[in-house]
Amino acid sequence: xxxxxxxxxLILMVFISGRDLYAGGWPQSKGGYFIKLSEWxxxxxxxxxxxxxxxxxxxxxxxxxxxxxxxxxxxxxxxCILYFPxxxxxxxxxxxSLDRQSTWKTGDADLGLKYALTMDxxxxxxxxxxxxLPLGYNNNGPLITGDGEFNQILRVDAGQGFLLFKSNAxxxxxxxxxxxxxxxxxxxxxxxxxxxxxxxxxxxLVARLDRVDALGNGATAPVNPQSLFSNYRxxxxxxxxxxxxxxEAWGITVGAGIALxxxxxxxxxxxxxxxxxxKLNLMTNKNESAQF
Numbered sequence: 001x002x003x004x005x006x007x008x009x010l011i012l013m014v015f016i017s018g019r020d021l022y023a024g025g026w027p028q029s030k031g032g033y034f035i036k037l038s039e040w041x042x043x044x045x046x047x048x049x050x051x052x053x054x055x056x057x058x059x060x061x062x063x064x065x066x067x068x069x070x071x072x073x074x075x076x077x078x079x080c081i082l083y084f085p086x087x088x089x090x091x092x093x094x095x096x097s098l099d100r101q102s103t104w105k106t107g108d109a110d111l112g113l114k115y116a117l118t119m120d121x122x123x124x125x126x127x128x129x130x131x132x133l134p135l136g137y138n139n140n141g142p143l144i145t146g147d148g149e150f151n152q153i154l155r156v157d158a159g160q161g162f163l164l165f166k167s168n169a170x171x172x173x174x175x176x177x178x179x180x181x182x183x184x185x186x187x188x189x190x191x192x193x194x195x196x197x198x199x200x201x202x203x204x205l206v207a208r209l210d211r212v213d214a215l216g217n218g219a220t221a222p223v224n225p226q227s228l229f230s231n232y233r234x235x236x237x238x239x240x241x242x243x244x245x246x247x248e249a250w251g252i253t254v255g256a257g258i259a260l261x262x263x264x265x266x267x268x269x270x271x272x273x274x275x276x277x278x279k280l281n282l283m284t285n286k287n288e289s290a291q292f
Contacts, residue, residue, distance in 0.1 A: 024172035024193065025124035025159030027116045028073030029280055036069040038253070038274030047225040048262035050232070057226050059092040061142065061266065065107055077119070081112035081130070088136070088145040105137035108146035112153075123158045128176075130155070138229070147229040149182035149221075155189065168197045178212075183221035184231050185214040206241040206255075214263075225264045235262040241272075251276050 028034065041064040049055050067085040074080055085107030093100045112130035130153040136146015155176025162169055171194050178187040191210035198205065214232045221231040241255030257270040 024170075024174070025116075025126045025157040026119075027077055027079040027114055027126060028071050030073045030076045032278075032280045033072045034070065034276065034278040036253075036274050036276040038067055038069065038272055040065045040067065040270060040272045042228075042266065042268055042270040044266040044268035046267045048235075048259070048265055048267045049225050050223065050263055052234075052261060052263050054267045055225075059094055059142070059226075061226060062089075062091045062093075063228060064089040065145075067107070077116040079114040081110070081114060081128070083110040085109070085136075085145075090143050090145060092142050101143060103137065103143045103145075105145040106135050108136040109133040123160050125156065125158045128155050128157065129153070142224075142227060144227070144229060147182075147184065147221075149180055149184050151178055151180045151184075153178045153189070164196060168201070170195050180219075183219050185216050185219035185221075187215060188213045202245050204243040204245070206243070208237075208239040208241070210237050210239065211235070223264055226266070228266065230264040233263065233265045235265050236260045249277055249279065251278075 041062070043060065043062045045057050045060050046054050047057055065085040066087040067083065069084075070082045072080050087104065088107045089102065089104050091100055091102035110130050110132055112128055114126050114128040117125045117127055132149070132151035132153070134146055134148050134150055136144065136148070138144045138146050138148035153176050155174055157172055157174040159170060159172035171192065173190075173192040175188070175190040178189055180186055189210070189212050191208060193206060193208045195204060195206045197203070212233065212235055214234050219231055223232050224230045237257050237259050239255060239257040241253055243251050243253040245251045253272070253274045253276065255272045257272075259265065259267055259269075
């Protein structure tokens with residue numbers, strides 16, 4: 001029973017991190033699922049240039065994304081993933097004239113499959129294939145909600161759960177390769193997460209570090225530092241998040257993201273709020289006794 005409880009909370013807490021981690025090293029149980037509705041936003045008046053130096057924007061830029069994130073366990077080792085920002089609002093304001101331009105559009109979506117390579121001690125290791133679907137709007141200069149390219153990400157995660165001062169804790173590390181098309185530079189992506197559950201398992205604290213490095217020097221897509229979708233973007237971000245578990249199924253999350261270093265990307269913090277619902281079918285997982 002103790003193993004089942006630890007497995008349940010670990011799977012849940014890696015899921016609440018949202019699209020960027022894709023459930024870490026743990027798959028969903030067969031028939032289990034997780035869904036999350038969230039809002040992500042950023043308002044920026046500065047960016048990192050190609051040399052990594054902060055500079056003021058020509059305009060104030062705002063971006064708000066309302067998204068759905070879901071996972072479903074096709075088997076005890078195979079999980080399908082969907083991320084879809086179905087309603088995005090973006091605007092910019094000229095400081096001198098206060099004229100505002102804005103648009104409401106969908107954003108780029110992700111569709112993926114995660115396969116558990118191992119679910120045993122000492123690590124839970126999985127491999128994930130993510131297809132980036134260019135459903136966003138990319139034909140109006142700064143008022144775009146996508147990059148217009150079909151990309152493929154292959155990544156590997158490794159995680160482990162443990163007790164820390166009598167509280168349930170976990171870590172996860174990952175690395176991945178993002179193959180981009182339409183003249184965009186490929187990317188290495190890597191990072192890690194640490195989490196801790198406190199207050200009688202009602203509150204969960206998460207801290208993540210994520211790094212993206214652009215590769216090569218011959219990509220032809222536009223380089224626009226005053227954008228979320230620039231070519232040759234690079235960054236190191238810190239993202240703290242907190243979740244409150246209303247009951248065994250429902251919960252809410254709030255979080256922020258801070259770019260510690262960057263090139264060709266905005267230099268302002270982002271924020272997120274979400275509500276999630278989960279169903280875990282641990283009894284259908286034949287490997288549950290070997291996990292943690």
